[in-house]
Amino acid sequence: MAQPRVALWAEADDIDEDLQDMSLGNYGQNIHYDDSLFQQPIDEATLMAMQQHMAQQAAFAQIPDVVKAFIVHFHQAVLDNNLAEITIAYESGWNKYTEKFYARSEWPEAEIIAPLVNDDPIFLILYRELYYRHVYSRLQPNIDDRFHSYENSCELFNYLLNSEGPVQLELPEQWLWDIIDEFIYQFQVFCTWRSKVKSKSDDELSMLADGGPVWSSYSVLNVLYSLIQKSKINEYIAAHQAGKTPEEVAEIVGEYGVRPLYRHLGYFSIIGLLRVHVLLGDFTLALKVMENVELNQKSPYTRVTACTVATYYYVGFCYIMLRRYPDAIRTFISILNWIMRMRQYHTRSYQYDQISKTADRMYALFAICNALSPSRLDDNIANISKERYGDQFAKMARGGEEAVPAFKELFLYACPKFINANAPPYDDAIAINTILSQPEGSDLSDAIDPAQRHLSLLLSDVVAQTPVPTLRSFLKLYTSLGAKKLANFLDADEEEMVQQLMVMKQASRSVTHVPGGKGLLDGQTASTSDLNFVIDENMVHIAESTVGRRYAGWFIKNTERTQKLYGDLKAQPLPAAKASVGSTNHPVELAKPVTRPVAPKVAWGGVAIKA
Amino acid sequence: MAESWISPPTRQPLIEDLVSGVDRYNPSNVGILEDYLYHQIRSQEYDCLANLAILKLYQFNPELYNPDVVINILIKALTTSPLPDFNLSISLLDERSINSSLEEPDPVPALLPTLKRLNDLLYKCRFPAFWELYQSAELEHLRDNYTVECVGFEDSVREVAIRAVKATFTRISAERLASYLDLNGTDLAAFVQKKGWKMEAGVIEIPPNPDNQIEATVVQENIKLSQITKLIAHGASN
Structure with a gap:
């Protein structure tokens, strides 16, 4: 089987002819299967098949030779499980030819290139995976694309999960992540598209009515949970953390879990679940599925940058919705610093755009958290965030009425693309007609964007906290102050102001993750503010914690710097070998001048050493 | 979240399996979880994650939806302020589509704004205003049909106030x-x-x-030996 492909690859000139023959041979069998064809009049189905066949041939002929060669080569790399070659084809080849030939059109359909890869069903599934991903990212998917990409994903996961035993396929980590990531992305865009009833054509309405489980929440969760269970990834992580030997780990995770393909897919499925649960508004469950995963950047999966970035983004977002702003801040700081460190290696990556967009949204979320729970954890990140969202941050931090629109703007910009778990009632003709007959712009015409629901929850918390910044600025000026006097300053009712002080107290406490805590949900209540106060009947007593100047750190840093400078200076070659030899005991200075071919003037060296 | 919130000591192993396992998605388990909710209501227990699991099942299976259960979950969640339980429950209440206009009208859309107002007052520590609203004639329906069934509801609200008072006064x-x-x-x-x-x-x-307890403190830096080993080593080598 491998022989003809090698020839094709090597002799590009012959590709067209050879492949034409091959496709004829293959398709010919299907069409001319029936000998009676020549005796009986051609029936309609056969005619259609022939026409289709000719159309396919024509389409095939249009594929540039280099692309054919690329597909053949790509197929061979997959057959050989040659990760290095697959990676090259996947990360550079595919993108290169996309730019060159398919920037504004689809790649050839899988049926058309099938003869190039001997109709290899597995490769064709993988090819379609790339084909549809390209359609989603560069073009506008139509309803067929949406349905077929779902079917193709199902075929892929079926093959992986329901073959007899683990499959022998190997794919690069990055591709495996992209498969899971894309699966969820397509689910999310399908749900969003589905929720807009008004813009559907009659065909689309009838297809959606018969759509059944296509892109249902259950089917998506089912895939992710199945991959997690099959790969025993949670057991793998636990065994790893318990310091088991590789043999013990292999024993625990079984025949699937030992294969990198399944292990990676299992891990990425956990992250996928985190994301799906967030999209559906289940923030506790999202963190709960992560309970075995240790969030640190030593994890082997940081190699897949996009995965790491997504993980922290969704975890941080969950913390916001759990009112655990300090935890969210900590999460964003650690990933944003990491992205900054990684940036130098990633500017070339085709994912760089996506990563920096997510980073931008995290700076916005960071600004939200920092306004609700001011912290001085990382001035650098705080400054970048203020640079980008200075106006909004100023308004949010000041509190009052202007704060609300600023929170709203940043939240809607930075929040995940929430989805409704269920479709509008396409299968219920009466109900759908009711919706369709609603006038444009009416509340009932389209399902309400779930982001609005989550936004209103955040805003109600925000509104509750709006008096806090003002109270805080007054309290900062005093060590004790009568409640009545404070109420007068604020032009407020004393009782109401006392209640606001309780809100302020409440806002300065938060559940936070403690080191060694079990899972991401675990935590203890901690104080998050440097300003503390207490009310003794009607007298407010205030105490402020200040951070002393960090002298020692400053001295350590500068002493080290000076030591390095001194060391470097000593290691410098002396300008003149002869002068220094006689006047110094330092072996370094003896040795170095020799290595330096051009020696500067003598006098300088002598002075330096005597001094 | 505290340990007792993630896994209350009163939670039975059967419920624990449902909350933590894949079986939480099985619609046929909704009855077990609903019974557990009514048990919580009668015996002043509380299990947020188990209740969210019910809402999750409703989210995925709109035909299971039981408005009384939803309202009871929200009432239970009210009394956990300032924990976010009430918001977490609302987050899972997807928009319900038109065809679900059941034989009986769904009481949730009518009660939801009221429950949100009550929650808001608690979160804002506006306790006197909470009581005023709660005891108003407008809310008679809520009191007579729901909160009366929830044993110790008023005392649980008092506990919310007590938590705020203890921290502030x-x-x-x-x-x-x-x-x-x-x-x-x-x-x-x-x-x-x-x-x-x-x-x-x-x-x-x-x-x-x-x-x-308040105390003005100055957070001083703490120097660990590991920070100055370099300096010492350098000093020793010269």
Whole structure:
């Protein structure tokens, strides 16, 4: 089987002819299967098949030779499980030819290139995976694309999960992540598209009515949970953390879990679940599925940058919705610093755009958290965030009425693309007609964007906290102050102001993750503010914690710097070998001048050493 | 979240399996979880994650939706303020589509704004306003049909107020506390006594706790040996 492909690859000139023959041979069998064809009049189905066949041939002929060669080569790399070659084809080849030939059109359909890869069903599934991903990212998917990409994903996961035993396929980590990531992305865009009833054509309405489980929440969760269970990834992580030997780990995770393909897919499925649960508004469950995963950047999966970035983004977002702003801040700081460190290696990556967009949204979320729970954890990140969202941050931090629109703007910009778990009632003709007959712009015409629901929850918390910044600025000026006097300053009712002080107290406490805590949900209540106060009947007593100047750190840093400078200076070659030899005991200075071919003037060296 | 929130000691192994396992998605388990909710309502227990699991099943299976259960979950979640349980429950309540107009009208859309207002007042520590709204004629329906079934509901709300008071006050006037708790005279005295607090001349003393002790501190840096090993090593080598 491998022989003809090698020839094709090597002799590009012959590709067209050879492949034409091959496709004829293959398709010919299907069409001319029936000998009676020549005796009986051609029936309609056969005619259609022939026409289709000719159309396919024509389409095939249009594929540039280099692309054919690329597909053949790509197929061979997959057959050989040659990760290095697959990676090259996947990360550079595919993108290169996309730019060159398919920037504004689809790649050839899988049926058309099938003869190039001997109709290899597995490769064709993988090819379609790339084909549809390209359609989603560069073009506008139509309803067929949406349905077929779902079917193709199902075929892929079926093959992986329901073959007899683990499959022998190997794919690069990055591709495996992209498969899971894309699966969820397509689910999310399908749900969003589905929720807009008004813009559907009659065909689309009838297809959606018969759509059944296509892109249902259950089917998506089912895939992710199945991959997690099959790969025993949670057991793998636990065994790893318990310091088991590789043999013990292999024993625990079984025949699937030992294969990198399944292990990676299992891990990425956990992250996928985190994301799906967030999209559906289940923030506790999202963190709960992560309970075995240790969030640190030593994890082997940081190699897949996009995965790491997504993980922290969704975890941080969950913390916001759990009112655990300090935890969210900590999460964003650690990933944003990491992205900054990684940036130098990633500017070339085709994912760089996506990563920096997510980073931008995290700076916005960071600004939200920092306004609700001011912290001085990382001035650098705080400054970048203020640079980008200075106006909004100023308004949010000041509190009052202007704060609300600023929170709203940043939240809607930075929040995940929430989805409704269920479709509008396409299968219920009466109900759908009711919706369709609603006038444009009416509340009932389209399902309400779930982001609005989550936004209103955040805003109600925000509104509750709006008096806090003002109270805080007054309290900062005093060590004790009568409640009545404070109420007068604020032009407020004393009782109401006392209640606001309780809100302020409440806002300065938060559940936070403690080191060694079990899972991401675990935590203890901690104080998050440097300003503390207490009310003794009607007298407010205030105490402020200040951070002393960090002298020692400053001295350590500068002493080290000076030591390095001194060391470097000593290691410098002396300008003149002869002068220094006689006047110094330092072996370094003896040795170095020799290595330096051009020696500067003598006098300088002598002075330096005597001094 | 505290350990007891993630996994309350009263949670039975059967429920634990449902909350933590894949079986939580099985629609046929909704009855078990709903029974558990009604058990919580009768016996003053609370299990947020189990209740969210019910809402999850409703989210995925709109035909299971039971408005009374939803309202009870929200009522239970009200009394956990300032924890986010109420918001977390609302987050899972997807928009319900038109065809689900059941034989009986769904009471949730009518009650939801009221419950949100109550939650808002609690989160804003507007306790007197909470009681005023709660006892208004407008909310008679809620009281007579729902909160009356939830054993100890009013006391749980008082606990919300108590948590805020304990964190904020060292001493509080009986009058003010009475307005927060909606208790007067002997009821208040009994309540305060039950807490083991001292009342003297109309002022109640709140025992010290980590939140009502204030101290102006200067956070000093702590130098660890590991930070200066380099310096010492350098000094020693010269």
